[in-house]
Amino acid sequence: MTLNPKFDAQGLIPAIVQDADTGQVLMLAWMNATSLELTRQTGETHFWSRSRQELWHKGATSGNVQHVVELALDCDGDTLLVKVHPAGPACHTGAVSCFFNQVL
Amino acid sequence: MTLNPKFDAQGLIPAIVQDADTGQVLMLAWMNATSLELTRQTGETHFWSRSRQELWHKGATSGNVQHVVELALDCDGDTLLVKVHPAGPACHTGAVSCFFNQVL
Numbered sequence: 001m002t003l004n005p006k007f008d009a010q011g012l013i014p015a016i017v018q019d020a021d022t023g024q025v026l027m028l029a030w031m032n033a034t035s036l037e038l039t040r041q042t043g044e045t046h047f048w049s050r051s052r053q054e055l056w057h058k059g060a061t062s063g064n065v066q067h068v069v070e071l072a073l074d075c076d077g078d079t080l081l082v083k084v085h086p087a088g089p090a091c092h093t094g095a096v097s098c099f100f101n102q103v104l
Numbered sequence: 105m106t107l108n109p110k111f112d113a114q115g116l117i118p119a120i121v122q123d124a125d126t127g128q129v130l131m132l133a134w135m136n137a138t139s140l141e142l143t144r145q146t147g148e149t150h151f152w153s154r155s156r157q158e159l160w161h162k163g164a165t166s167g168n169v170q171h172v173v174e175l176a177l178d179c180d181g182d183t184l185l186v187k188v189h190p191a192g193p194a195c196h197t198g199a200v201s202c203f204f205n206q207v208l
């Protein structure tokens with residue numbers, strides 16, 4: 001099928017990153033068209049950093065790259081689900097997943 | 105701990121909904137402060153529909169409510185992960201998950 005993601009007004013689409021083996025949701029980050037293309041070409045996740053306003057190859061400095069196993073678009077085409085094999089923790093805090101603040 | 109989510113310029117925060125038992129990521133939707141409060145009070149997911157511009161109690165018409173098991177905020181407080189027991193399919197197409205368009 002044709003990949004036809006809907007980018008928002010900022011040219012971005014949210015990407016949920018999930019561990020392909022454990023099923024744990026690791027993080028949510030944003031992709032623009034370029035980072036999505038880089039992700040597909042290299043097989044490693046690339047995002048758009050909204051805070052730094054730059055392309056971001058996950059793990060480029062930390063070594064904790066994420067190898068893409070599967071990439072899926074949701075029913076209305078405005079969210080990506082990226083299943084990965086992570087080389088290390090997803091979170092900059094060193095946690096496996098960014099979702100460690102349980103609130104309920 | 106204190107729940108202190110960061111809402112975006114539109115007053116919204118993305119909420120990843122995951123099946124608490126299977127680990128399958130079901131959908132991504134958006135919450136505003138009111139829908140988050142309703143979710144916490146009722147134990148069933150409530151969102152803000154960006155297309156309809158209204159509060160949306162998931163399953164109110166279909167019966168496919170989502171019972172909240174766990175609610176977590178990510179490291180920088182701008183994304184929610186909601187683990188649920190779904191009463192039925194998450195997707196309006198009847199699919200269990202909205203992420204059925206595999207693109208890689």
